[in-house]
Every structure is written in structure tokens, then in C-alpha cells.
Amino acid sequence: MKRREISFSPPDISEAEIAEVVETLKSGWITTGPRTKLLERRLAAYIATGDNHADADDYVDRVVCLNSATAAEELALRILGIGPGDEVIVPAYTYTASASCVIHCGATVRFVDIVKDGDPLTHLPEMDYRKVEEVINERTKAIVPVDLGGIVCDYDRIYEIIEKKKELFHPTESDGTPLGELSSRIQRSIGRIAVVADSAHSLGASRTVEGRKQYCGQIADFTSFSFHAVKNFTTAEGGALTWRQISGVEDKEIYSMLQLLSLHGQNKDALSKSKRGSWEYDIIGPWYKCNMTDIMAAIGLRQLDRYPDLLERRTSIINKYDAVCDELGITHLNHHVPGMDSSNHLYLIRIPGITEEIRNEIIRKLGDEGVAANVHYKPLPMMTAYGRDCSEYPNSYDYYHNLISLPLHTKLSDEDVEYVCEILKKVAGEYC
Numbered sequence: 001m002k003r004r005e006i007s008f009s010p011p012d013i014s015e016a017e018i019a020e021v022v023e024t025l026k027s028g029w030i031t032t033g034p035r036t037k038l039l040e041r042r043l044a045a046y047i048a049t050g051d052n053h054a055d056a057d058d059y060v061d062r063v064v065c066l067n068s069a070t071a072a073e074e075l076a077l078r079i080l081g082i083g084p085g086d087e088v089i090v091p092a093y094t095y096t097a098s099a100s101c102v103i104h105c106g107a108t109v110r111f112v113d114i115v116k117d118g119d120p121l122t123h124l125p126e127m128d129y130r131k132v133e134e135v136i137n138e139r140t141k142a143i144v145p146v147d148l149g150g151i152v153c154d155y156d157r158i159y160e161i162i163e164k165k166k167e168l169f170h171p172t173e174s175d176g177t178p179l180g181e182l183s184s185r186i187q188r189s190i191g192r193i194a195v196v197a198d199s200a201h202s203l204g205a206s207r208t209v210e211g212r213k214q215y216c217g218q219i220a221d222f223t224s225f226s227f228h229a230v231k232n233f234t235t236a237e238g239g240a241l242t243w244r245q246i247s248g249v250e251d252k253e254i255y256s257m258l259q260l261l262s263l264h265g266q267n268k269d270a271l272s273k274s275k276r277g278s279w280e281y282d283i284i285g286p287w288y289k290c291n292m293t294d295i296m297a298a299i300g301l302r303q304l305d306r307y308p309d310l311l312e313r314r315t316s317i318i319n320k321y322d323a324v325c326d327e328l329g330i331t332h333l334n335h336h337v338p339g340m341d342s343s344n345h346l347y348l349i350r351i352p353g354i355t356e357e358i359r360n361e362i363i364r365k366l367g368d369e370g371v372a373a374n375v376h377y378k379p380l381p382m383m384t385a386y387g388r389d390c391s392e393y394p395n396s397y398d399y400y401h402n403l404i405s406l407p408l409h410t411k412l413s414d415e416d417v418e419y420v421c422e423i424l425k426k427v428a429g430e431y432c
């Protein structure tokens with residue numbers, strides 16, 4: 001077989017994205033402006049229905065585009081008023097951004113181990129929900145489920161647990177500032193631990209409840225998405241935050257506060273200030289700078305046109321990988337099970353009976369054959385920033401020790417996919 005070079009996750013940028021970026025550069029407006037606002041409306045429609053052409057009016061005020069998923073999660077925690085003295089539950093098995101935002105806000109991360117071998121059906125490394133129940137206490141203010149690889153977590157179970165523990169929840173009192181007043185009102189209205197989903201991988205993922213599709217973004221109280229260069233849907237860097245309607249709180253209030261939080265607390269953005277005679281502005285709070293630019297949004301607008309086709313292509317690659325892994329007896333994420341449709345972001349495999357050293361050797365051998373592989377993720381407690389001690393999270397370590405992420409992206413030709421399958425059989429087949 002002729003050698004091929006297969007990269008792990010290159011961006012899929014067509015002439016349409018390039019043309020839209022050029023158009024934006026020529027338009028005279030390159031920072032947050034009309035294209036960012038249009039992308040928010042288009043994403044709202046997509047999240048509402050999965051259909052680009054749907055009427056987005058009901059959802060328009062519930063998407064804010066930002067410069068990353070990290071910023072999106074952090075702003076969700078900030079608008080919820082989460083800070084010193086509060087605890088947030090995060091799976092031990094995730095990327096640092098799920099947890100670091102909690103620390104940025106001054107709150108404490110409570111890691112929870114995953115269930116052994118992940119969910120029995122999808123193999124998603126989901127938190128052990130019995131442990132979630134155990135760690136909830138009067139300081140717990142939020143939980144961050146991670147829809148890893150594009151697969152939707154068991155939100156029914158999460159909501160059941162936090163409803164059961166409702167009496168332990170005490171909303172934060174307002175400190176009298178506009179943000180403090182809104183945060184306190186949001187916490188009182190939600191009336192329980194807030195669900196702040198990390199759906200960095202999961203734009204377009206859905207589950208079906210009583211015959212109705214529910215997309216990521218409609219399930220948790222707040223949901224963050226990543227549009228980083230390696231993601232299914234990219235704006236180079238970028239992300240978005242969306243939320244479910246909260247009774248007694250206008251979507252517009254949340255939208256405006258998120259605008260303020262993302263733009264120095266300044267009550268007029270650059271576009272509004274540029275209108276004739278309209279220079280004066282106020283600074284409401286000494287806040288952050290994490291807005292999306294129209295250049296990024298230009299990429300996103302054209303990516304969104306192509307997104308349903310991109311997802312379909314990913315499904316067809318997954319079907320091919322599934323067949324080979326099943327033949328070799330290799331466990332893999334099950335992206336499409338009844339009642340669940342993944343966004344097909346990562347293809348994780350676990351090779352039974354091998355050590356961490358053998359796993360690393362297999363990754364090296366795949367690399368020698370031109371196939372770039374990866375590991376998603378080394379559990380956070382193993383990392384320096386989180387203490388380098390995974391002993392309390394044995395299932396996370398176990399899940400990680402024999403895990404390999406195969407290249408899954410839409411720049412793979414059919415021949416590339418065949419090549420990856422053949423190399424996997426040759427290299428991993430030796431150890432199966």
C-alpha cells in the first residue's frame with residue numbers, strides 16, 4: 001500500500017469562506033458588527049431546529065458569539081454570579097478549559113471520576129452520577145457536563161439529581177451592582193444547581209425526547225460551543241454561549257449583560273459608537289475582552305451553510321472505522337445510538353488488554369506509517385496545574401491508559417479513510 005500522510009484535524013475551508021472573509025476585509029467593518037450578529041441569528045436557528053432556514057426569532061436573543069468556548073463558559077459562570085466560596089462539579093476526564101474557568105472566577109473545582117468504561121451504550125466517559133450525588137453540598141452552585149466528542153450526556157439523570165438536592169441550594173444575595181442583581185435573580189429563578197454544559201465539541205449534536213429532537217444548546221441552562229481551528233465548525237478561534245429561557249429574566253437582559261462582560265463593560269460597542277454624534281459611553285464594570293470579530297463570523301457564516309453536509313461526511317467515515325474496530329475487537333465511541341445523534345467530533349478507540357506504554361508505542365507506529373493520532377484526554381488530575389495525582393479517579397486513568405484518538409475530519413478522502421483502516425489493522429491488529 002502506498003504511504004499517505006494523514007493529519008489529525010486540519011480545518012476544512014472552502015472558497016466560500018475565503019470569499020466571505022475577503023468581502024468582510026473590503027467592507028470597512030472588521031471587528032464585531034453585522035456579520036457577528038447574523039451568525040448569532042443563524043446559530044440560534046440552527047440550535048433551535050437543526051435547520052439553517054428556520055425562523056430564528058424565538059431564539060435570536062439566546063446566542064452570543066465570543067472568541068472561544070473558554071470565554072463562553074467563563075461568562076456563563078460570571079453571569080450566574082459564581083465566585084469565591086462556591087463549588088462547581090467538573091468531570092476529571094475533560095480538557096482544562098472545563099475546569100480552569102471555574103478557577104478564574106475564584107470558585108473551587110470538585111472533580112468527579114467517570115463511570116468505569118464510560119456509558120454502557122455510547123462508551124462516553126460520563127461522570128459517575130452516584131458520585132455526583134455524593135459531592136453535592138450547600139456550596140455547590142453549578143455542574144459542567146462535557147458532551148465529549150459530540151455525544152450528549154445523560155441530562156435526564158443530571159436534572160433528576162440536582163432536583164433531588166434542591167433543598168441544599170442557596171442562591172447568592174445581590175451585592176447591589178447591576179451584575180450582582182441579575183446573577184442573584186438568575187440563581188433564584190433557576191432555584192437549584194445550574195447546568196453549564198461544555199459542548200465545545202457538540203454543535204449540531206442532539207437527542208430525541210418524546211419524538212422531538214433537542215439540540216445541544218436547548219438542554220442545559222447554559223451551553224458553550226467551540227469554533228477553534230480543530231473543531232467540526234470553525235471560525236479559526238471562536239465560540240458561542242447559548243441558554244434556555246429563565247423565568248422572570250428577559251433573554252435581552254442576559255444578552256446585554258453578556259455583551260457588556262465581553263467588551264470591557266462598555267455600554268456601546270464600536271459599531272454604535274461610530275454612528276455620527278454618538279461617541280459617549282459608560283463603563284458599567286471593569287470586565288473582559290472576548291468578543292468575536294466580523295472576520296471570524298465571516299468564516300462561520302459560510303461554514304454553517306456547509307455544516308449539515310460536513311456532519312454527514314463525518315458519519316460515513318465513522319461507519320467505516322466502526323466496522324474495522326468491531327472486526328478487531330476494539331472498543332470505540334458509539335456516535336449514533338437510538339434517540340441520540342452525535343456531532344461526530346472525535347473518534348476514540350480503546351484497545352483491550354494493553355498498557356499505557358504499549359498505547360504510546362501504537363501511536364508512534366501509526367505516526368511512522370503517516371497516520372497522526374492523538375489522546376483525548378489525559379485526565380486533569382494528572383496534570384501539574386491540578387496536582388498530578390489521579391489516585392482518586394481510577395476510572396478516568398483506566399479509560400485514558402489504552403485510548404487513542406484517530407483522525408476524523410472532512411479533508412479525508414475515501415482513499416485516506418481506507419488507508420487509516422488498513423494501517424490500524426496492521427499496527428493495532430498486532431496487539432488485539
Ligand SMILES: Cc1ncc(COP(=O)(O)O)c(C=O)c1O
Binds near residue numbers: 067
Ligand atoms: C472539552 C473542551 N472544552 C473546552 C474547550 C475550549 O475551547 P476553546 O479553545 O474554544 O476555548 C476545548 C478545546 O479544545 C475542549 O476540548
